Amino acid sequence: MSDFADAARNGLTPAALEEVLRQIGAERYHNRHPYHHRMTAGTLTRAELQAWALNRYCYQAMIPRKDATIIARAEDPEFRVEWRRRIEDHDGQTGWDGGIARWIKLATGLGLDEEMVKSERFALPATRFAVGAYLSFCASRSLLEAVASSLTELFSPVIIGERVPAMLAKYSYVTEDTLAYFMPRLTQAPRDSDFALAYVRKHATDPERQQAVIDALLFKCDILWAMLDALDHAYGEGGNIPPGAFVPEAR
């Protein structure tokens, strides 16, 4: 496992910086997490899939606020025009016909109650803390770091490509319609991450900024990893659901 703590100490060319960022994804993106492996192996219980959808909803629902936070800090109108597509993707034209609505469809397709999911009341506290940390990060760090933290999207087509076929093949109750969230993401995420990567390559011009970019992506990988850790601990084999969190129905 690489450390990355000093990866930029001697300064990096834009291409070398990109290589480090892609290496971080290869080592630390949450497609390396045991919970994801169990998902694609078909060995998650229905309760574990439900808990995943329920908790991940809190993340999805926060994304437009995170992106508005970034837009609010950007002085360049062209940047803002580019970035606002992200909000449109998630909120849609009515608030409930974009990515968030499609995530609700995933959750209800797995048997969860829509209002219960939307309330976010039964998510794991650790999910809320991770989601809050991501929002705070984008509000308090430099614009460059906020943009860099979005670069997990570079790796998103990989995880979707692993997840969708496996879920359809291995879980009889999962349908293509339930997974409607993921298809548009296969074009949206690369479009968004191409822009963010070009921005980072252009603006991370000294070792300090390059290291900040590297640390931002590590931080974001930590966020996604911690969300699966929390699910694993609460709903995996040990069964350690914290007080007040979602308790699956016995089936």
Next chain:
Amino acid sequence: MSDFADAARNGLTPAALEEVLRQIGAERYHNRHPYHHRMTAGTLTRAELQAWALNRYCYQAMIPRKDATIIARAEDPEFRVEWRRRIEDHDGQTGWDGGIARWIKLATGLGLDEEMVKSERFALPATRFAVGAYLSFCASRSLLEAVASSLTELFSPVIIGERVPAMLAKYSYVTEDTLAYFMPRLTQAPRDSDFALAYVRKHATDPERQQAVIDALLFKCDILWAMLDALDHAYGEGGNIPPGAFVPEAR
């Protein structure tokens, strides 16, 4: 397990509010957590104790900043005078002769390197997210909620009373000197929580404020619980240390 979501719907007398708060402690304080049970049973490994001390350091080190955040929002000088003792307790007179220094003593007494602990670099991301959530809560919610979130100290003598004798009895390498942090807490915590409880009883005068107080204490219990959940998952039986976090030496 009680829900507490509507506990104040009809309004509560100060005594009844206090009873709800104490009930929350009885059900959800982290002395109910399996990691704590294993600590007092003497079945934590030395690595698990180290990981606990290392991660909990991040919490201890943030406490004076949390308390300064609260003081910064308080308009009453008498309140501020009372609350600043908390900062003095943790930072001491030199910065390194108060509670934080005594926590360092605990960590080094368990065999950890002082600089490694202070760097906070090897704490679990989930610890950082929980600690950050607590700091954000005290910065963004009402002063009443921030004060109420400190009320876990009502229950702190209980957990110290369980922890200290058990650690001395069950772990041959733990000495009284190593546990020096806890003795002053037995008088500081009740003094502080008496003040905070009186404040909450006086100012939570309608159902909405009472529910906010209840929710603040639930939130704080979630913070402490999530920190032990993360330790359990990373360093407990399964061994799921996330990328970049503390890896105990094999012994």
